[in-house]
Amino acid sequence: xxxxxxxxxxxxxxxxxxxxxxxxxxxxxxxxxxxxxxxxxxxxxxxxxxxxxxxxxxxxxxxxxxxxxxxxxxxxxxxxxxxxxxxxxxxxxxxxxxxxxxxxxxxxxxxxxxxxxxxxxxxxxxxxxxxxxxxxxxxxxxxxxxxxxxxxxxxxxxxxxxxxxxxxxxxxxxxxxxxxxxxxxxxxxxxxxxxxxxxxxxxxxxxxxxxxxxxxxxxxxx
Numbered sequence: 001x002x003x004x005x006x007x008x009x010x011x012x013x014x015x016x017x018x019x020x021x022x023x024x025x026x027x028x029x030x031x032x033x034x035x036x037x038x039x040x041x042x043x044x045x046x047x048x049x050x051x052x053x054x055x056x057x058x059x060x061x062x063x064x065x066x067x068x069x070x071x072x073x074x075x076x077x078x079x080x081x082x083x084x085x086x087x088x089x090x091x092x093x094x095x096x097x098x099x100x101x102x103x104x105x106x107x108x109x110x111x112x113x114x115x116x117x118x119x120x121x122x123x124x125x126x127x128x129x130x131x132x133x134x135x136x137x138x139x140x141x142x143x144x145x146x147x148x149x150x151x152x153x154x155x156x157x158x159x160x161x162x163x164x165x166x167x168x169x170x171x172x173x174x175x176x177x178x179x180x181x182x183x184x185x186x187x188x189x190x191x192x193x194x195x196x197x198x199x200x201x202x203x204x205x206x207x208x209x210x211x212x213x214x215x216x217x218x219x220x221x222x
Contacts, residue, residue, distance in 0.1 A: 024061035030054070030183060030215030036077040038195070040205035044081040049096055051076025053211055059109070069107040069121060074130075076100050077207050081136070095136015095151075099159065099195065099207065101127035105167050117173040117181075125189065127163035127207075132156040158196055163207055165191040173217065183215035 031054035038046055055073030062068075078098040083091070107123030137150040171185030191207035 024059075024067070024219065026059045026061075026181075026217045026219040027057065028059075028183070028215055028217035029056055030071075030185070030213050032185075032211050032213030034076060034209050034211040036207070036209035037079045038205040039190070039208045040194075041202055042081065042205050043202045044083050044093065046205075047080040047082070049078045049080050049098070051078065051098070051209075053213070055103075057215070057217075059217070061111075065111055067109045067111070069105075069109050069123075071103075071105045071107075073103045073105070074100070075103050075127070075209075075211075077209055090140065090142045092139040092141065093136065094139075095134065097155070098131070098133045098135070099129065100131035101163060102130055103127040103163075107167070107169065111173075113172075115175050119171060119173070121167075121169040121187075123167050125163075125165055125167050127165075127191075129156065129159055129161045129163070132159040155196075158198065160193055160195055160197055162193070163191050163195070164193055165189055165207065171213075179219045181217040181219070183213070183217055185213045185215065187211045187213065 031052070034051040034053045035048045036051055037048045053073055053075040055071050057069055057071040059069045060067050076098065077100070078096060080096040081093070083089070083093040103125050105123055105125035107121035109119055109121045111117045111119035132155045134151065134153045134155045137148055140147045167187060167189045169185055169187040171183055173181040173183050175181050187210070189207065189209050193206065194204050195207060196203065
């Protein structure tokens with residue numbers, strides 16, 4: 001917990017320093033849909049899971065084209081899993097794992113355009129785990145009629161409580177007036193740490209997700 005406080009304090013200090021030297025400062029709200037999955041090794045077939053994300057951001061521009069963006073977000077990640085759809089299959093497994101995070105990304109941003117602005121971002125993020133759950137069911141077709149068993153397990157203490165990764169984004173901003181702009185953005189996040197580090201070698205996997213976001217920016221300095 002002390003490490004988290006130090007990181008947050010460091011990010012706050014950086015943000016204050018950047019705002020002092022910024023030529024343009026803007027802040028706003030954003031949110032959207034997340035398509036989450038995993039990379040690495042998992043014992044069952046994994047598929048994308050849909051979730052939500054929302055947050056606030058602050059943008060510091062040092063020149064017309066170059067700036068830094070910091071954010072505080074809530075993000076739903078995870079994946080769906082199953083053991084295939086074979087016709088002669090006796091046992092059928094279907095489920096999903098959900099991981100909710102409080103994330104703090106920091107980006108370097110490059111933008112083009114005067115009124116309609118196109119931009120690209122690259123950076124890193126730190127995520128703090130808020131919630132982890134495994135929900136699924138198993139159907140046994142060897143009985144007549146078939147039988148089903150379900151589970152809904154809290155896996156928070158089996159899950160890595162911190163996630164660190166790389167993030168890449170691109171989008172554009174449409175001006176409404178001199179101070180307000182609407183953002184449309186897509187982003188890809190790739191986790192670098194194992195989600196469940198105590199698992200065996202067949203289940204060593206990391207977060208990955210693609211998000212589509214809509215935001216509203218308010219400009220303060222010119």
